[in-house]
Amino acid sequence: MLTQASGDLSMLIAAARAQYRNVLSEPEAKAFLRAQGIPVPPGRVVPTPEEASGVVREVGAPVVVKAVAHQLTHKTEAGAVMFPVDSPTAAEMACRTIAARVAAYRPDIALDGFLIEAYRPAQPEWILALRNDPHFGPAIMFGLGGIYVETLRQVSFRLAPLRDEDIEALLSERPAMQLLSGARGRAPPDLRAVADVVRRLSDLSQQPSVARDISEIEINPLAVTENGVLALDALIVLCS
Amino acid sequence: MRDITPLVAPRSIAVIGATANPTKSGGVLFDNLVKGDFQGPLYPINRTAVAIMGRTAYPTLAEVPEKVDLVYIVLPQQHVEDAVKQCVAAGARAACIITAGFSEASQKGRCTEQRLYDIARASGLLLAGPNTIGMVNAEVGMMGSFVNFPRWQSGSVSFFTQTGIFTGAVMLHVMSGATQRLPVGKSIDVGNKVDVDELDFLTFVADDPATRVIGLYIESIRNPRAFLDRAREVRKSKPIVVLKPGRTKDGAKASASHTGSLASDNDILDGALRQYGIARAEDEDDFLNALRALVMLPRPRGKRVGVATTSGALGVIATDLLVESGLELAAFEPATLAAMRTILPDWLEPANPFDFWISIDIKGPREAHEVGLTALFADPNVDLVLCTLLAPSNADFPEFGDLVRRLRRNYDKPVALVIYGGEAEQRWTADLEGADVPIFKTTRAGVRALSLMVQATM
Numbered sequence: 001m002l003t004q005a006s007g008d009l010s011m012l013i014a015a016a017r018a019q020y021r022n023v024l025s026e027p028e029a030k031a032f033l034r035a036q037g038i039p040v041p042p043g044r045v046v047p048t049p050e051e052a053s054g055v056v057r058e059v060g061a062p063v064v065v066k067a068v069a070h071q072l073t074h075k076t077e078a079g080a081v082m083f084p085v086d087s088p089t090a091a092e093m094a095c096r097t098i099a100a101r102v103a104a105y106r107p108d109i110a111l112d113g114f115l116i117e118a119y120r121p122a123q124p125e126w127i128l129a130l131r132n133d134p135h136f137g138p139a140i141m142f143g144l145g146g147i148y149v150e151t152l153r154q155v156s157f158r159l160a161p162l163r164d165e166d167i168e169a170l171l172s173e174r175p176a177m178q179l180l181s182g183a184r185g186r187a188p189p190d191l192r193a194v195a196d197v198v199r200r201l202s203d204l205s206q207q208p209s210v211a212r213d214i215s216e217i218e219i220n221p222l223a224v225t226e227n228g229v230l231a232l233d234a235l236i237v238l239c240s
Numbered sequence: 241m242r243d244i245t246p247l248v249a250p251r252s253i254a255v256i257g258a259t260a261n262p263t264k265s266g267g268v269l270f271d272n273l274v275k276g277d278f279q280g281p282l283y284p285i286n287r288t289a290v291a292i293m294g295r296t297a298y299p300t301l302a303e304v305p306e307k308v309d310l311v312y313i314v315l316p317q318q319h320v321e322d323a324v325k326q327c328v329a330a331g332a333r334a335a336c337i338i339t340a341g342f343s344e345a346s347q348k349g350r351c352t353e354q355r356l357y358d359i360a361r362a363s364g365l366l367l368a369g370p371n372t373i374g375m376v377n378a379e380v381g382m383m384g385s386f387v388n389f390p391r392w393q394s395g396s397v398s399f400f401t402q403t404g405i406f407t408g409a410v411m412l413h414v415m416s417g418a419t420q421r422l423p424v425g426k427s428i429d430v431g432n433k434v435d436v437d438e439l440d441f442l443t444f445v446a447d448d449p450a451t452r453v454i455g456l457y458i459e460s461i462r463n464p465r466a467f468l469d470r471a472r473e474v475r476k477s478k479p480i481v482v483l484k485p486g487r488t489k490d491g492a493k494a495s496a497s498h499t500g501s502l503a504s505d506n507d508i509l510d511g512a513l514r515q516y517g518i519a520r521a522e523d524e525d526d527f528l529n530a531l532r533a534l535v536m537l538p539r540p541r542g543k544r545v546g547v548a549t550t551s552g553a554l555g556v557i558a559t560d561l562l563v564e565s566g567l568e569l570a571a572f573e574p575a576t577l578a579a580m581r582t583i584l585p586d587w588l589e590p591a592n593p594f595d596f597w598i599s600i601d602i603k604g605p606r607e608a609h610e611v612g613l614t615a616l617f618a619d620p621n622v623d624l625v626l627c628t629l630l631a632p633s634n635a636d637f638p639e640f641g642d643l644v645r646r647l648r649r650n651y652d653k654p655v656a657l658v659i660y661g662g663e664a665e666q667r668w669t670a671d672l673e674g675a676d677v678p679i680f681k682t683t684r685a686g687v688r689a690l691s692l693m694v695q696a697t698m
Contacts, residue, residue, distance in 0.1 A: 136464050136508045157511030159468070166515050173514070 007035025043117030053088030276383030372431030395423015555593030641671025
């Protein structure tokens with residue numbers, strides 16, 4: 001039975017190492033980020049489809065339903081992410097559908113449960129990441145995320161720790177970042193919240209435990225709206 | 241932090257492998273040192289010769305009557321290790337290994353190179369090379385290169401390069417020009433960079449009063465954080481331009497994350513150089529143009545560009561390039577516009593870019609250029625001046641050089657001059673020689689130079 005992940009980094013790392021994992025699961029990564037003051041959507045992990053409906057009643061529909069399994073690093077390819085899911089009943093069905101898809105995609109993988117979270121759209125999707133580069137040390141990456149990361153390459157790096165002027169430059173370096181100052185017919189996003197989350201990740205990189213044990217933290221997508229930012233998905237890779 | 245003065249500005253030099261044979265690298269290098277008028281003692285090391293080019297030769301370094309600062313090693317690969325040991329035994333302070341055939345050639349060469357490093361490190365001998373064309377320091381008359389440069393223009397640009405023959409080729413290209421030669425006081429090529437690196441070099445030039453502008457061609461950075469921290473300090477007084485190729489190297493590899501697959505050294509380096517205020521050139525032309533602008537021009541006070549052009553098309557092209565490279569078009573003051581109107585017909589309103597070809601018809605080339613360019617230079621909103629001027633005979637006038645010289649002197653502003661074709665191009669260029677006005681062949685080259693200048697100084 002899977003319990004809610006703790007936000008304590010040393011416990012998360014110990015748990016992962018005990019299972020010979022060097023990747024923290026999405027719920028683990030999000031628990032850690034939440035503890036660091038980086039907003040994530042409300043929700044939690046349930047071990048069985050039957051319990052999904054309870055989470056929908058807590059956080060409200062629509063929700064996103066995702067498979068949780070340590071070995072499943074590419075959830076979308078496995079069809080293990082469904083959204084928007086509009087009702088408690090639909091959430092339970094989504095869990096069953098996802099279980100069947102994963103079983104077909106990778107029969108060797110055992111699911112640890114389902115992550116049910118309030119559905120928040122991200123348009124466009126941004127990516128924010130910390131990379132502990134072996135040569136340069138900690139660097140922060142920001143840019144256009146989701147499926148555009150590799151194709152459009154609208155991402156830039158700065159070495160951590162970032163000064164205010166570095167954050168400002170990072171958030172305006174690529175043409176795509178003009179979207180951060182508002183596109184036609186849309187409320188301008190909360191740029192201060194973006195700067196704040198960049199600063200938090202930069203500060204985090206300076207913590208000795210993060211510098212020692214974490215190779216990468218990747219928030220992708222990061223939703224940016226007029227009300228702030230949300231880490232919709234997150235991945236933490238430990239140093240091997 | 242260590243002092244590389246014995247390597248870069250030696251008081252005495254020995255050359256192991258010096259020969260009177262002008263077809264050998266050791267012959268050319270020694271000849272260059274003698275003819276370059278090296279200011280200290282020069283010792284050719286040669287087992288059989290009594291003297292080379294009038295300088296007493298010694299069979300081994302041990303027999304030289306002083307501990308020399310710098311030893312050039314120009315020997316076949318298999319003798320280099322022994323020569324480095326000689327340097328250590330004789331108490332030399334630095335050695336520059338010209339010979340190739342080490343880590344760039346084979347695994348065996350890599351092992352030998354590592355041994356050379358170990359031998360040198362143990363004794364504190366500074367090493368440049370192997371696989372280098374050598375080092376030039378015009379200030380002390382050290383033309384320590386196996387490429388011959390008949391006309392070296394000395395000056396306040398200092399180069400550090402990590403390459404074999406490239407430095408020689410580029411320098412030959414630079415120094416063989418009739419005009420607009422880049423004034424290079426020091427050109428230190430460390431080849432495979434076994435020991436002395438870019439951080440040592442920055443430490444040296446930081447305290448070198450003769451260095452005003454720094455150019456680095458590097459293929460790797462040994463210690464990026466220390467280098468960038470030092471560079472941030474040095475750039476406050478001496479702007480730095482880096483040419484580091486390998487921008488497109490495909491760093492993609494299977495990875496659990498996007499950052500893992502995206503973060504090639506190049507992507508991070510690109511961001512880091514912007515963050516630390518170091519200009520990054522894209523190719524050798526870009527590199528030399530940026531350095532020429534930086535060494536000839538005062539620092540920009542902002543990034544607003546005023547464009548004067550005698551071709552509407554070049555003005556539009558310039559505008560695109562300026563905006564794409566992060567510069568801005570200046571908004572002209574009313575006084576500027578009023579001055580510009582005096583050379584335009586009633587139906588034409590001046591703007592930025594200021595296209596005044598029609599004024600040549602109305603007022604003649606002298607007055608058109610005089611009024612148009614002066615208005616642009618004088619505008620307080622113009623931080624940088626870009627002139628894209630056509631030079632056919634009907635745009636020519638004898639005082640063109642004087643006009644630009646006067647404007648350059650009176651309004652101490654950065655200016656890039658693009659002269660396009662025509663009969664007067666060569667004379668205009670010649671008339672501006674020594675005026676500290678960089679001249680470019682294309683609009684792109686001019687705009688790039690201004691934009692790299694802003695990156696390196698602001």
